[in-house]
Amino acid sequence: xxxxxxxxxxGKVNKRIFNGCENDCRYCYARYDAVVRFYKxxxxxxxxxxxxKLNLKAFGEKPYKIKDGRIFAFSTHDIVKxxxxxxxxxxxxxLEVGNEILIVTKPSYECIEILCRELAPYKSQIVxxxxxxxxxxxxxxxxxxxxxxxxxxxxxxxxxxYNGFETSVSCEPFFDKGIVDLVNLLSKYVTDTIWVGTxxxxxxxxxxxxxxxxxxxxxxxxxECQTPEYIRIIYERLRGNKKVRWKESIEKMLCLxxxxxx
Numbered sequence: 001x002x003x004x005x006x007x008x009x010x011g012k013v014n015k016r017i018f019n020g021c022e023n024d025c026r027y028c029y030a031r032y033d034a035v036v037r038f039y040k041x042x043x044x045x046x047x048x049x050x051x052x053k054l055n056l057k058a059f060g061e062k063p064y065k066i067k068d069g070r071i072f073a074f075s076t077h078d079i080v081k082x083x084x085x086x087x088x089x090x091x092x093x094x095l096e097v098g099n100e101i102l103i104v105t106k107p108s109y110e111c112i113e114i115l116c117r118e119l120a121p122y123k124s125q126i127v128x129x130x131x132x133x134x135x136x137x138x139x140x141x142x143x144x145x146x147x148x149x150x151x152x153x154x155x156x157x158x159x160x161x162y163n164g165f166e167t168s169v170s171c172e173p174f175f176d177k178g179i180v181d182l183v184n185l186l187s188k189y190v191t192d193t194i195w196v197g198t199x200x201x202x203x204x205x206x207x208x209x210x211x212x213x214x215x216x217x218x219x220x221x222x223x224e225c226q227t228p229e230y231i232r233i234i235y236e237r238l239r240g241n242k243k244v245r246w247k248e249s250i251e252k253m254l255c256l257x258x259x260x261x262x
Contacts, residue, residue, distance in 0.1 A: 011072025014075035015058075015072065017077075029201070050146065066097055073094075079115070102126075106130070137150055139175040154186075169195070175199075175222055194244050198249040
């Protein structure tokens with residue numbers, strides 16, 4: 001998989017069964033593509049992107065069969081309480097025939113409890129990757145809007161870890177200068193990898209229309225964390241942590257060799 005970028009670094013096969021995502025994250029590439037680039041085709045707007053609709057064609061995809069490479073679930077939407085039954089049914093379909101799945105989520109604890117219970121027979125085929133970009137709820141609430149806050153995400157990570165699942169974390173994007181402390185805190189409960197990356201394509205993807213001075217402070221903070229000088233500091237402080245992997249945004253900035261896929 002050398003040379004792959006973005007989500008292709010994490011899984012060879014991307015799966016998605018919903019249109020839209022209730023998290024409504026301000027920087028989301030999928031939101032930008034649906035709302036700005038392909039709105040005539042998707043019918044999604046900034047107002048209705050968060051209204052998730054089940055894609056019946058994708059959900060009813062059959063027969064389930066072994067895929068060439070790990071499945072990434074889900075690449076353009078999160079796992080939410082409203083549709084947890086449909087999500088479990090879909091994941092079981094791919095797991096029952098022997099696929100390996102990377103489950104990526106800004107985790108709802110209720111959803112993780114259900115997934116750990118229902119998918120326990122397939123534990124050896126699953127890696128959970130929890131997206132946690134900050135320890136500070138004020139930053140998570142601003143950027144990730146409707147997603148769970150830190151304590152719930154951390155509790156979800158611990159729950160999966162103590163139930164014997166392989167665990168991983170994505171700190172992409174990270175929102176503030178607490179990233180080193182965050183990685184060090186989470187490392188104990190991670191069996192796989194911790195991915196660190198910047199907020200990509202800020203200018204086109206983050207719509208600042210109507211933002212006030214307080215809103216722009218969040219953006220200023222992110223940009224301060226993404227200068228080559230600060231990224232070098234982070235790199236030096238975390239390079240001894242064998243669980244840390246650098247997304248291509250940082251690899252390119254620091255001219256690093258391409259890291260492990262995981």
